[in-house]
Amino acid sequence: MMVFLPVGKASLFIVVHLVLVLLTIFFSFLGSASASAEEAAALFKWKSFSNRDNPVLTSWILQPRGANSSNNISKDIASPCNWYGVTCINGSVNRLNLTESSMNGALYNFPFSSLPNLEYLDMSVNALSGSIPPQIGNLSKLIYLNLHGNEFSNEIPHEIGRLKNFQTLDLNDNYLTGSIPEEIGQLRFLSDLDMSSNNLRGSIPSTFGNLKNLRHLYLSDNILSGPIPSELGYLYNLVYVDMGFNNLSGPIPSELGYLYNLEYVDMGYNNLSGPIPPEISNLTSLDFLNLSDNNLSGLIPPSLGNLSNLFNLLLRHNQLSGSIPKELGNLMALDLLAVGHNLLTGSIPPTLCNLSRLEYLNLDGNNLSGHLPQGLCQSGVLNYLSVVDNMLTGPIPRGLNNCSSLQIASFSVNQFTGKLSELFGVFCPKNLEGLDLSNNNLYGELSANWGRCQNLTTLRIAQNNISGRIPPELGNLTLLRELNLSSNRLTGEIPKELGNLKLDILDLYSNRLTGEIPKEIGKPT
Ligand SMILES: *[C@@H]1O[C@H](CO)[C@@H](O)[C@H](O)[C@H]1NC(C)=O
Ligand SMILES: *[C@@H]1O[C@H](CO)[C@@H](O)[C@H](O)[C@H]1NC(C)=O
Ligand SMILES: *[C@@H]1O[C@H](CO)[C@@H](O)[C@H](O)[C@H]1NC(C)=O
Ligand SMILES: *[C@@H]1O[C@H](CO)[C@@H](O)[C@H](O)[C@H]1NC(C)=O
Ligand SMILES: *[C@@H]1O[C@H](CO)[C@@H](O)[C@H](O)[C@H]1NC(C)=O
Ligand SMILES: *[C@@H]1O[C@H](CO)[C@@H](O)[C@H](O)[C@H]1NC(C)=O
Ligand SMILES: *[C@@H]1O[C@H](CO)[C@@H](O)[C@H](O)[C@H]1NC(C)=O
Ligand SMILES: *[C@@H]1O[C@H](CO)[C@@H](O)[C@H](O)[C@H]1NC(C)=O
Ligand SMILES: *[C@@H]1O[C@H](CO)[C@@H](O)[C@H](O)[C@H]1NC(C)=O
Ligand SMILES: *[C@@H]1O[C@H](CO)[C@@H](O)[C@H](O)[C@H]1NC(C)=O
Numbered sequence: 001m002m003v004f005l006p007v008g009k010a011s012l013f014i015v016v017h018l019v020l021v022l023l024t025i026f027f028s029f030l031g032s033a034s035a036s037a038e039e040a041a042a043l044f045k046w047k048s049f050s051n052r053d054n055p056v057l058t059s060w061i062l063q064p065r066g067a068n069s070s071n072n073i074s075k076d077i078a079s080p081c082n083w084y085g086v087t088c089i090n091g092s093v094n095r096l097n098l099t100e101s102s103m104n105g106a107l108y109n110f111p112f113s114s115l116p117n118l119e120y121l122d123m124s125v126n127a128l129s130g131s132i133p134p135q136i137g138n139l140s141k142l143i144y145l146n147l148h149g150n151e152f153s154n155e156i157p158h159e160i161g162r163l164k165n166f167q168t169l170d171l172n173d174n175y176l177t178g179s180i181p182e183e184i185g186q187l188r189f190l191s192d193l194d195m196s197s198n199n200l201r202g203s204i205p206s207t208f209g210n211l212k213n214l215r216h217l218y219l220s221d222n223i224l225s226g227p228i229p230s231e232l233g234y235l236y237n238l239v240y241v242d243m244g245f246n247n248l249s250g251p252i253p254s255e256l257g258y259l260y261n262l263e264y265v266d267m268g269y270n271n272l273s274g275p276i277p278p279e280i281s282n283l284t285s286l287d288f289l290n291l292s293d294n295n296l297s298g299l300i301p302p303s304l305g306n307l308s309n310l311f312n313l314l315l316r317h318n319q320l321s322g323s324i325p326k327e328l329g330n331l332m333a334l335d336l337l338a339v340g341h342n343l344l345t346g347s348i349p350p351t352l353c354n355l356s357r358l359e360y361l362n363l364d365g366n367n368l369s370g371h372l373p374q375g376l377c378q379s380g381v382l383n384y385l386s387v388v389d390n391m392l393t394g395p396i397p398r399g400l401n402n403c404s405s406l407q408i409a410s411f412s413v414n415q416f417t418g419k420l421s422e423l424f425g426v427f428c429p430k431n432l433e434g435l436d437l438s439n440n441n442l443y444g445e446l447s448a449n450w451g452r453c454q455n456l457t458t459l460r461i462a463q464n465n466i467s468g469r470i471p472p473e474l475g476n477l478t479l480l481r482e483l484n485l486s487s488n489r490l491t492g493e494i495p496k497e498l499g500n501l502k503l504d505i506l507d508l509y510s511n512r513l514t515g516e517i518p519k520e521i522g523k524p525t
């Protein structure tokens, strides 16, 4: 290029300048090369403590420095950049990913101060133990830390609050104790926080209200207590909240109604009390709500019927009262509805028949009365139906006879009446596996047609008023494992065909059966 320039001051200047540029590049290369040599030495030393023979880390070796130096400078200088799990930027370690690498030992001697450019540290799913050292706060550029699935114990160091660039912090599934450091509330860029499945105690710091970028918050399966801070209502970006399996108490803050991006809320298995705030129905993106196993009282807010994306609604094991709001029949996306074990009264709203995607319906253990709606299976997708232990009356709807999607149906401990011969036995839903009609007021005879319910594994019709003989066709139910016809008014002999079955439970107690127990029954199979 310079050849074409006129000789003079200008070209001399260009040549000098070019030399300077080349020298700068050369020295900066040497600089980064020696930086990486220092990083290599530090990482190698850490490996040597507990993971010297780790087969995953065979590439972690220091090359001899200066030995028979060729012109190939990179051969002479140890660099970790080609080591397993290491990614460099400009010759310095930027990412260390040792997930599922059979790592042992601890982080006490991890070279926190020697990795100034580390941004991503993934040590998940290993057998690392001991404390998370406070020196972790020295990794000033760290934006991602994943230690999930290890055996870390003791408290989470407060110094973690110094990692101002943090976006992801995953400590899930360890043995961490103590309380959640409130300094975590200083991590303004945090978007994913997972501390679930540890032994953390104390309350959720109200400083969490500062985590304006938080999208995923997982705190489930700890021993957290105290209230859910109302400050969480400031976390407008929150999409996913899991606080289940703790000991949180007090009310569900109505401020959660501001979190318009929420899609998933699990606060089940705590000690939350007070009402379900009607503001929850402002969360139009919500597709999953589990508030089961708490101490919630009051009504199920009819406005929940506005949550048009709701897929799962679980409110079981609370003290909710009043009736099931007919508005729940507007939840067109609903696949699972579980409101069992509350104090619900009134009848089951027929609008539930409009739920065209409903596969699972559990209303057990309430004080529901009236008839079961006819069209519960009109959508043809109902798979599980359980209304055990209520005060339901009238016949079991014939509409269920040809509900071919139905696999499990439990109607026990109610006051259903009607003739057994008009029930399932006549038109057997072809996928029915478990049927419990026990403890009702059903009467009539067991039809021979029951023998066509080929997929039945459990049949319970105990404690009713059924009469007549046990049809030998029951011996055709080759998958049947449990047959309970106890406490009825059955007569005649026990058919020897039952001996064809591999029953685990056969209960015919308290009937008017005659003859002997056929020797085929109970023969080893
Ligand atoms: C220098 O060493 C590196 C790494 O060992 C190798 O990829 C490269 O081909 C070598 N270059 C020369 C000129 O030998
Ligand atoms: C790598 O170093 C060069 C030269 O110093 C710099 O311009 C560039 O921004 C660096 N790249 C990164 C990703 O840090
Ligand atoms: C680490 O590697 C695993 C599997 O190769 C990958 O799924 C994970 O995203 C990586 N972690 C980071 C922080 O790059
Ligand atoms: C590293 O962190 C520890 C504990 O937080 C601190 O005492 C020490 O000064 C830090 N060292 C460096 C080099 O930053
Ligand atoms: C919920 O929405 C109603 C209107 O639908 C509004 O008046 C109320 O302020 C909202 N509440 C919250 C907590 O966003
Ligand atoms: C909430 O419900 C889901 C779906 O049934 C379940 O997986 C989860 O464990 C439940 N959470 C609690 C805390 O029970
Ligand atoms: C429900 O609340 C009552 C009254 O506050 C309390 O006595 C009881 O222990 C709570 N139940 C559970 C499961 O925490
Ligand atoms: C549940 O919370 C109530 C106060 O709301 C408290 O009286 C009770 O002891 C708590 N129960 C348990 C099991 O922690
Ligand atoms: C929510 O539901 C309530 C009661 O069902 C209704 O009055 C209200 O108009 C609904 N709000 C919205 C925003 O759809
Ligand atoms: C919902 O169900 C009710 C009662 O069963 C019925 O009157 C109504 O027309 C249904 N609505 C829709 C949208 O299907």
Ligand SMILES: *[C@@H]1O[C@H](CO)[C@@H](O)[C@H](O)[C@H]1NC(C)=O
Binding pocket: 429, 430, 431, 452, 453, 454, 455
């Ligand atoms: C039993 O279930 C299978 C699989 O769901 C189904 O294909 C079959 O038709 C059922 N049997 C009867 C007799 O309906």
Ligand SMILES: *[C@@H]1O[C@H](CO)[C@@H](O)[C@H](O)[C@H]1NC(C)=O
Binding pocket: 451, 472, 473, 475, 476, 497
């Ligand atoms: C069912 O059992 C009866 C009597 O045990 C027998 O006669 C009949 O052939 C069987 N039906 C079928 C479809 O297997």
